[in-house]
Amino acid sequence: MSAIPDRPAELSRRTLLGRTAAAGLLATPAAGLLGACATSGGDGGDTEQATGTKSAENPFGVKEDAPLEVVIFNGGYGDKYATDVHEPLYRKKFPNAEVKHQASQAISTVLQPRFASGNPPEFVNNSGEKSMDFGALVADGQLLDLTELWDAPSVDDPNKKVRDTVVPGTVDVGSFNGKPYVLYYVSTVFGLWYSGKLFSGSGLQPAKTWDEFMSLLDKLKSKGVTPYGYAGANAAYYQWNVILTHAAKIGGEEVLKNIDNLAAGAWTADPVRQAAAAWAEVGAKYSDKSFEGLKHTDVQLLQNQYKVGLYPSGDWLENEQKQNTPPDFQYQMATLPGLTSSDKLPAGTLRATAAEGYFVSAKSKNPRGGLEYMRQMLSTEGAKGFTETVRAATVVPAATAGYAFPPGVKSSQDALAAAGQNVVNLFFDGWYKELDKEARTATNELMFGRIKADQFCERMQQRADAIAKDDSVTKFTR
Incomplete structure (x- = not known):
């Protein structure tokens, strides 16, 4: 080509x-x-x-x-x-x-x-x-x-x-x-979705800091709700989107530009490692390993049944689930919380x-x-x-x-x-099919506890480097 x-x-x-x-x-x-x-x-x-x-x-x-x-x-x-x-x-x-x-x-x-x-x-x-x-x-x-x-x-x-x-x-x-x-x-617009009824009825609020976020997940867990979940069978994209958006909040927009541009060391940069490690902890403590075998509509249905607290998605979710959503469910979207006190972008930063x-x-x-x-x-x-x-x-x-x-x-x-x-915003998933495929697989490995954050980052960097060196692949930059 x-x-x-x-x-x-x-x-x-x-x-x-x-x-x-x-x-x-x-x-x-x-x-x-x-x-x-x-x-x-x-x-x-x-x-x-x-x-x-x-x-x-x-x-x-x-x-x-x-x-x-x-x-x-x-x-x-x-x-x-x-x-x-x-x-x-x-x-x-x-x-x-x-x-x-x-x-x-x-x-x-x-x-x-x-x-x-x-x-x-x-x-x-x-x-x-x-x-x-x-x-x-x-x-x-x-x-x-x-x-x-x-x-x-x-x-x-x-x-x-x-x-x-x-x-x-x-x-x-x-x-x-x-x-x-x-x-x-x-x-x-991408973010973390929840039921307004569940949150208001339980006295819960979306978190702005990571400490608040972990406390929120603990409170949801204490109520018998799986605090956080996504569908590993076909929606790992939802979760790598969260990890990388969080990495941008930590290190700035250049983090995502470097990933899109197949830059050397883009995936092993410290902001990506920090975000991957933080969300791996969420996967280990606050999700359900059975979700890896479920499709997106399965986990979304569980949320409509008040069995899942927070779910990452774009704002097509409300329309997609309209046939299964209780009348008073009241979908709401929260942005990702800040991770560190030195984050370069504020807590309200989002991908759109x-x-x-x-x-x-x-x-x-x-x-x-x-x-x-x-x-x-x-x-x-x-x-x-x-x-x-x-x-x-x-x-x-x-x-x-x-x-x-x-x-x-x-x-x-x-x-x-x-x-x-x-x-x-980021674009590598539309530019490089194989890199998106690798990100989905590696994200499941990370979130369901089979690899650590360092392994996730190194694996993704190796795949990105291979694509960068492949002359048969059309390259895009921004």
Whole structure:
């Protein structure tokens, strides 16, 4: 694969988050990007692509009766927003076009063979544990450059470009080498989730310091509640996210930048060791070893039954669990406590990002239709429909005006606003599939007591070093 130069600087991502907080918007999942896609290179191949006549009403020149295939990750947001909001908007625009819908929790499993054979769907929501590798897709010429989308007239105001209707920084977040290939439609706030009813009924408060945090876990344990838990079977990502966010609080944002950049000694740096050791103690004393064999929904259900106190996740959690959550459960999100008195970032620091990636396949039969589908998503009607369906905000500010978010999302938005500029993010999980896979495995080893913090750090550094030296792997930096 050919090398791709640096992605946009972190400043653009901070701008996005700062504007989101200021506007009182929401943020949601994003969950880690992984999975491989074995594809051939090129830019369109020999696929015969449908084209129509461009006009003010049809800025991309979509062939009006060309079929459109939409594949949606059926995770925390489900797929109802696509079937009930976005796809109807497209059908209204092109009533003679067949829209084929498919939902899956294993995107790479379903789509990898199709990309390899040159028959990809037009539009993909690439997310979840088994998502495809965005970096590999870009390097192989599989993703359509979205510049034309961002420069097109918006659905709501033809005098305004689509790029001018979204939160500043949105285009940059999905760009590689300055070219936009991915639409990150929602943003995510990560933290520790708990039941407001359980805490208020027990006289408990979220902790700001590590001593307070350990005391809180002791109190939960005394009440017969497993104080802390995550699902080792498929959600170790949730926990390495906690460890690394904590490392950034200890040592500053450079800790995460060094990890993303595959810098020598990034994983064995003292802040990472301290964070790993602290959370290994939590795993040993306050979790349940049986959780390693459980999936995320299993542990989340236990929390809904008041059997688990604190659970790490992004703010898609509330919507994902809505069918199993007691009416008075009252989801709330807390930020990570400080670990030492010399932490470089304050206790309110959190990880947040625009996420949930969507793309148009460059080698599909109707990529023009894929662009129009995205344009409809980014209309006020499309974005508002998404928010009303899944109770999460998009990157379209006009769509959330007057919307009352549920308690959990409101708490995450309050935390984001309170964090101000103390927002961090990391990207290695989307850039390097194998490093993310190693982090998940090593995190389980650490949290369930089979390795110590030093071993965790050394193991991760060895894997990062191997990737850094592998010329076949496309490298990204920030």
